[in-house]
Every structure is written in structure tokens, then in C-alpha cells.
Amino acid sequence: MHCFESADGLALAASIGGNPAHPPVVLLHGGGQTRHSWNNVFDALVAAGHYVISLDARGHGESDWDPRGDYSLDAMVADLRAVLHHIPSAPILVGASMGGMTALAAAGEASTSIARALVLVDVTPRINAEGARQISAFMRGNAQGFDSLDAAAEAVAHYLPHRPRQADSSGLARNLRKRGDRWFWHWDPLLVSGNNHAQALTQARLEAATRALTIPMLLIRGDKSNIVTEEEAKHFIALAPTAEYLNVQGAGHMVVGDRNDAFNSGILDFIKRVQRR
Template sequence: MSRGPRTAGGAYAPPAPRRELTVTSADGSRLHVEEHGREDGPTVVLVHGWTCSTAFWGPVVRRLADEHRVFVYDQRGHGRSPAVGPGGYSTDALADDLCAVLDAAGSRAVVAGHSMGGMTVMAAAGRPQVRERVAAALLCNTGSSRLLHESTVAPLRAGGLRYRIQKAVLGSSLPLGPVTPLGMRVLRYATMGPGATKEQMEVCARIVHACPRAVRASWARKVLAVLDLDANLASLDLPVGVIAGEKDRLTPPVLSRRLAEALPNCTGLTELPGLGHMTPLEDPDAVAGEVAALVRGHLAGGVRQEAAQRKTPPAEAPAGKESA
């Protein structure tokens, strides 16, 4: 199990959580969960993507914590959530994990998912926890199907050769090695916009390189390469905003446009000029602003009354420690 990356300080340092807990998913998998912000604020749940961790959301958490109760969690096998067996990688598992975290949060929430985190939200569409506990959602840099067909990481024309190269690269279990200037430039090309700063590149690289290579390859081969959640979109009938990065090579804007057209209640598509796949790192103000707008529009009423009635769910382990 990874303990998470050593990220830079300042604006990109992961903030200290108010509370840490371990949540158990439907198949017994344990998830590391952090609660940030004010206890009586409207609840927000942030779901990170492939090869990332709770640290990825650090800049967005900082912008939301003064007014919101913010939950972040490590997807199974990422960060401080243990890896699972070969059968534990599926969209159903992603949905189960999100539902377990929603139950632990114990109140209605706005949920934001980035990349595979957005796929997690789509996978959970129609689940009782989503219908009862999710007031609105934000899908960032994600898609419901045809990821490898539309990805432009390989600088080739669309077709079979580009598809095969991207499938091989995505599913590779080769070690990424230490973070180097060359490695950061390669990662920026694949995942960030051309204007990404050196600090953003370093933070992104440390987070991605911290993901165990077997976990990285398993999610890529068993979920991302074969993803098809198109049928779930009709069940995601709550208010949903969509964010795309204009220069996103991994999940190009065409995928976000298709989502915006297919969702029953899309509140709008925001395409961020010049940004790549990692919009929560590249422009945390924009992402946090979209989350806060969904809270104001669909959750803010009655929050304090709910908070007064809320019973904080018990952690399975003391703060700062994990259960055995």
C-alpha cells in the first residue's frame, strides 16, 4: 500500500484533515477517508481519478474548507487504501466504494469526480445512496465510453494504430521510476496543458508516481480500456455540471460534450481554455467555484438544520492511524 506522495509545500501541500477514518466497502475493501472543513457546512465529496490520491484534491479542498464540510478518499489501491485482489477492479467496485463513503458522510452532498472519479459517479447512477444523498454532481475531465478511441496522447491520426499504442501505454505495468525533469515534461505532455507551471508538474508527477504499478495497470486494463457507462447516464438524473480542459489529451473535450448532451439534467459544460487533463491542479479556483455554485444552487437550503441532527459516523480507526 502506498502512503501517498511527498508533495510540494505551500498551496499544493495536502491540508491537514479534521478527521480521518477507514470505511469498509461492500466487498470488505478498506478505504482511507479524510474529512476537512467546518462540521456544520454543506457536505462535498471529492473523488479522485486513476493513479491519483487524496493529495490531488489539496488545492480544491483549501478553497472549499472555510465554508464546506469536505470528504476526500483514496480509491482502492491508491494512496492509503490497500490494493485488492484481481476481482476487485470494476466499475461496480468503484460505485460500491462511493456509496460506502456517502453512507459514512451521513448527509446529502454535492459530489465531484475527476477522470476515473467521474466514472465512479456515473457507475453509481441509480444506486439508492446516490438518489437519497447526492443533491448534484460535477464531472471533471471524464467520459462514459470510447476513451482509447478518442484519446490523443499518441500523436497519430485516429485509427487502429493509435488505439493499439494507447492501449499498450495505458495498461503498462512498467515502473515510472523517480521524478525527473524529463519525466515531468513527459507527464505534462500527456496530462496537463502547455501553461502548467513547474510546481504543478512536480506535484502531479509525485502523485502519479506514488501509485503502485500493479494497481495502475489493473485499473487501466480492466476498467478504463473497456469502459462503457453510456447506459448509466439516463439514471444520473440529478443536476450535473461538466468541466473539460481544452487541451486534454487523455479525455478530450469531445467526451465531455457527449456527456453534456446525454445527461438528463446537465447544468452546463465549462471548457477551460489552455488546460489539460488535471484541471483541479491546473485551475483549482475554477473547479472549486463550480462545486460551490452547485452547493449554492442545490444543497445550501436546510444544511444547518441537517447538521444539527447529524450524528458523526464513528471511525474504525483513530485519527492518523489505520485499522489492522
């Protein structure tokens, strides 16, 4: 594990792979996830010859929790910019959900180009309100933790009924912390209360960021997503007519976990074409 330091002194955990002289890719996970949600993508990108940085956002995984509870879009963007200072050339930014919002704002509002290309994973400036409420409800639930990894797996299976439940729940240990005899999700509860990321976002801000971008962009959507409907995807393409669009069949909002094979194929093909340009 590697640690970067944010502008306000928080430690930001990251996994880093590949040769720093190779084209860089930065992976930004969604709210309530950790950098490990990208593990298969991370390995595929390194194998394809990229320098890859997969970051735990503040308040997630092994990164510090903000003592002030600041998980605003501005804070997330500032963290990303602090990390980019340590990367030798402009990377391709890949962001899922919350991470996509962070990448979009950072790239679209920068005075000089900070990214070579942008991949948004099931997120656009306009998201489905009901889907967002469902995510918030899941993150607010089980505040008292779980008595076992199997109990946590049951909660995930209830939230994602379309995804086959794994026979072995041990992999969930990367997304939980054990305190005493109970397991708790690996995120700060303040993420979904007070000054949190979702409340700080504005559609107008992200739409303006989208219009400002001239770099190659790819929107990857899960066709069963309750966050980015086909209507929201069309709205994004209207804002960015040159952006590419990949609709992954059989995937929900968690596209990477639902259809990792299709996701990897799509992103590797896009990145290969970006490099040719």
C-alpha cells in the same frame, strides 16, 4: 488521515475537513492519481463552509491494493456506497475521470437518491479512444520506477507538455512510494492489466445512468482535453439536457491541476446555486 472500510474489507484512506453538520462534498480522483490531487479544491470547499471527504480509491494512494486485482466499476461503486453510509446527508459528488465514472454509475443506478448533485470533471459516458490509450500507455510506462523524484517529474512533463514544470519536484513524493532506492507510482500495476476499471466500463451503462438522473449536474471540461472532445461533451448534454457545462480554457484532461483557479471558481459557483435550490 481517516480510513473507511470497503464492503470486501479493504481500507480506504481519506482526508476529511469541515464540520459534519455542514453540507457534504465527496471528492473522487482520477485513475493513477491520489486524494492529494484535490488539495487546493479541498481547502477552498472547507473554507466555503462544507464538510469535505477526499477519498483514495482502492489501489491508489494510501488505500489498500485489492489482492484479487478487482478494480472494476462495480468494485469502485461498492466502495463509494460503503463510504456514503457514514455521511449524515446526501452529498454533492465530484469525480474526475475514473472517479467521475464511479460517481455517475453509483448515483444513476441507485434505487433511492444518494447524491444532491453531481460534478463530472473531464469525463462523460463516451470518451475519446486515442486519449484513453495515451493514459493507459503512461500508466504502463516506467514499471521499473525512477531513480529520483526529478526523473518522475521529467516523465510527467513529457506526458503533460502544456503544463509548466515545477522547479521543485518534492511535491511528487505524495504520488510515489519509495522501495529501496527507487520511486514507484502510488497505484497498483494491476489497475492497467487484467480486470481493470477501463475494461469493465460500458458506454451503454453510463449513458443509462445519465438518463436516469434528475439531480443538478455540471460537466467541467478542459478545452485541450484529449479524453472529452467537444463532440463527447455535446453527446453528454444531449443525454442530460438540464446539465450545465463549463469549458475551462487552457486546461487539458487534468483540469484541476492545469487551471485550479478557474476550476474552483466554477465548482463553488455551481454548489452555491445548488444550495439555494
